[in-house]
Amino acid sequence: MARKATIIGGGVIGGGWAARFLLSGWDVSVYDPDPEAPRKIGEVLANARAALPALADVPMPPEGRLTFANNLKDAVEDSEYIQESVSERIELKHRVYAEIQAHAPDALLGSSTSGYKPSQLQEKSTNPEVLFVAHPFNPVYLLPLVEVVPSPKNDLQRIEEAKEILREIGMYPLHVRKEIDAHIADRFLEAVWREALWLVKDGVATTEEIDEAIRMGFGLRWGQMGLFDTYRVAGGEAGMKHFMAQFGPCLSWPWTKLMDVPEFNDELVDLIAGQSDAQSGHMTIREMERIRDQNLIGFLRVLKERNWGAGKVLLDHDARRAAEAPAAKLPALDAPLLLSHMQVLPGWIDYNGHMTESRYLFASSEVTNAFLGLIGAGLDYVAAGRSYYTAESHIMHLGEARLGDALTGSVQVLGADEKRLHLFMRIERDGAPVATIEQMLLHVDTVNGGTCPVAPEVLAKLQPIVTAHAALPQPKDTGRYVGQRKSR
């Protein structure tokens, strides 16, 4: 039988919790007096179904069962874990806890509160041992962080139990050891928020300029390395102490409106540098730089695929470069056409530590797409209702590619007529073969369906390449099929 979680308050955050538990295979009962709550949760759930599985490379468990309770007593019955996500008002939260604990006094009870300390939440509780802060981040179904904050009144064994449940639903419980208003993360968000409000109010920057300042630069860095490791790397080989020596004095300069800053003395430098050593002293700065760079490349590739933020800048830059390039100059035809330069990215690596098999085909597609662009069958051609579809592929995996490897992709045209295009791609690293991919593509009418003759202007560009490539040595691996040699 599936385990049961109860969500009290089905707004933005409660909906996200419900989705995360359901998609992790838990049954979920929601209580929210708002008649619109089922619709809202249905919409959040639809988004979560489209998003969370994309992060998984193993099958997801069967989705749990969602029910809406008419009262709080029914909602909490037989529940292993209860998450409160009602509005941020302490008297409302106190009333809700009193009712929950009247019916389920021993159940683990996490609160999504953004700012209240657990001891404030526990003030009127009949069982403070099980009531704690479990502060998530929006969207709860995608972001792993949940700040788990106990007070001295909590039973730490039960807190460990709660953290285990949160891990089981794919979250990262960060145990906040000292309770404090707004926990850890919201203190940062609040400091940045206040500074941003000042910048806007003083007419220094618009909201858009502030968002660009974040998402074009340090926001990307923070997302993959946090604050202290980012600054450790920025200190160069001399690391954190050098960074602090260089930028420590800024603390007494008017670099922020929040001028109540700690005294910048040796004690603070040693404290920060010592903790930074303990955190990351096992890696060299160069290693950290490489990790940072690979992470940033991964982020930026994703943003580029989405044509969003810094990724849109990359796409626009590509388009500008393409427009500035001398018009469709055909590379020399006395060799296969070298058309693609690629780098093996973190998301291309599999559990064997090398490039995963699907990326061999992906690398080949990069070459094919570049080739189709070259002969005038690129995206404009596709938009006009004509395209090439791949009908058959034969991949030979000839070498391993590792994270960060630079790959090239070339194509040799083996043959073409009005409807068929027979290509042979080579993916290489430092001139050594990584893969060959032989493909047959068919020219199709994407509006009416079925094959159709290629446009004469495309054929005109294709034909000289076919003729020139016919004179090249034919690859020995063409026409291969998958089979075993018969033993005699």
Ligand SMILES: NC(=O)C1=CN([C@@H]2O[C@H](COP(=O)(O)OP(=O)(O)OC[C@H]3O[C@@H](n4cnc5c(N)ncnc54)[C@H](O)[C@@H]3O)[C@@H](O)[C@H]2O)C=CC1
């Ligand atoms: N919105 C955000 O970005 C984040 C909010 N939080 C915290 O999550 C909690 C909920 O915030 P949101 O979801 O944003 O608010 P929301 O306004 O979207 O949802 C609150 C829900 O509580 C329901 N509610 C009110 N009284 C209730 C009761 N007696 N019993 C059951 N349900 C009741 C309301 O009908 C509403 O659907 C707050 O404590 C907030 O600080 C935490 C992380 C992020």
Ligand SMILES: C[N+](C)(C)CC(=O)CC(=O)[O-]
């Ligand atoms: C604005 N906020 C204080 C409600 C933000 C949070 O609590 C966390 C988040 O998701 O940003």
